[in-house]
Amino acid sequence: MDFVKFGIIGTGAVWGYHRLGAKNNPKIKFISAYDTNERNLNRAAKFSKLKTYSKLDDFFKSDIDAVLVMVPHYLHKDIVVAAAEAGKHVICEKPMATTLEECDDMITATKKAGIKFMIAENHRFLPAHQYIKDIIDRGLIGDVFFGRSYEGAFVTADQFLDPNKWNFTYDKGGGGVVADQGVHKFTFLNWLLGEVYSAQSWLGKAINSPPNKGEDTAIVLLRYRSGAMITVDISSLTIHPLTNRTELHGTKGTILEDHSWEKPVQIFSSHLDAEVKGEFYSPTIEHGPFPKYYKISMGYEDAYFAECILEDKTPEFTPEQAKQGVAIVLLSYLSAKKGDFATMDDLMKIYNTIGTRSILEGLDKVVKKNYEHIKWEL
Ligand SMILES: NC(=O)c1ccc[n+]([C@@H]2O[C@H](COP(=O)([O-])OP(=O)(O)OC[C@H]3O[C@@H](n4cnc5c(N)ncnc54)[C@H](O)[C@@H]3O)[C@@H](O)[C@H]2O)c1
Incomplete structure (x- = not known):
């Protein structure tokens, strides 16, 4: 074939x-x-x-x-x-x-x-993300202890305002931006940092969307089993071309990444093997601000999947890893419902008893309605 x-x-x-x-x-x-x-x-x-x-x-x-x-x-x-x-x-x-x-x-x-x-x-197939994975695996920024990540995927207002569109609904979308956009970040960060131990989240609505729509804006604090603490900020209302960002700090250096930059990654490393020492450097990586990085990453993901079929290889990105991304979405929602941090053990108790669908029930009641003082020109 x-x-x-x-x-x-x-x-x-x-x-x-x-x-x-x-x-x-x-x-x-x-x-x-x-x-x-x-x-x-x-x-x-x-x-x-x-x-x-x-x-x-x-x-x-x-x-x-x-x-x-x-x-x-x-x-x-x-x-x-x-x-x-x-x-x-x-x-x-x-x-x-x-x-x-x-x-x-x-x-x-x-x-x-x-x-x-x-x-x-597609975030597993972005050349910039694969570059960062390699930098971390080579130890160039040492052990990551702290960082933040942002997914800002602006969508047209009707996706929030039209109750008949499936996007961001509890029943058809599985929740708001945490499920739709946050999952990109959770899957990417797990790949770099290993398993999450606990999460604490704030879910907000900056726009007065119908009750069947979930949060449009969220902040999730993640604590990894490695000890790393990461903030994940997610919104689909922020006004700029779609981008995502990550900033990671380790015991030997820092990575700054922003997909709206022509050169999306900057590295500062005190490691002996660092390509440049004493200053930030920006490697040349196949990239282009949105929409180009979407096209590039989806092209690579489909090509990789076709290659797995043609060469009878098991895809390196496993369904079990993808399931972990969904687990962190649900953990974030569980934390919002508790009004406190939630651990993976808390999530597993629900999984082993009443089932994780229950986490989405009543979630609308804990989303903070922040729009009263905000004026949108739609
Ligand atoms: N990787 C990314 O960055 C990215 C970007 C956008 C969307 N997505 C994902 O892609 C998926 C689709 O999103 P979209 O934005 O294209 O949505 P969309 O609403 O634009 O398109 C969904 C399509 O599915 C069709 N559909 C609905 N029910 C169907 C059924 N029972 N059988 C067959 N077709 C049916 C609809 O008619 C529609 O044409 C979602 O999982 C979304 O999260 C991923």
């Missing part, structure tokens, strides 16, 4: 980045599409010459090796399980799911089917 034949499920906003990222990649051919929204489906099909299906069963019977899933979060589990049962390899957009139990069902079904399964967490 020289290339992988992909079918896509969900032809909304994120498809455009995958399409551009995989363009000219000889190992990837997108050949068919399924979506319940005929308008989106036909537009994608026309633009990318895809064969369309109106029934999921027929789509799965078509001549495809793998499926790229890009649907609202509450559907990830059922669609991934169905794809696995149809014997297709699956790459599914983040966050993996809305509860830990859904993640388990996905892991069980994909393992049983013996197919390749990876969550499309």
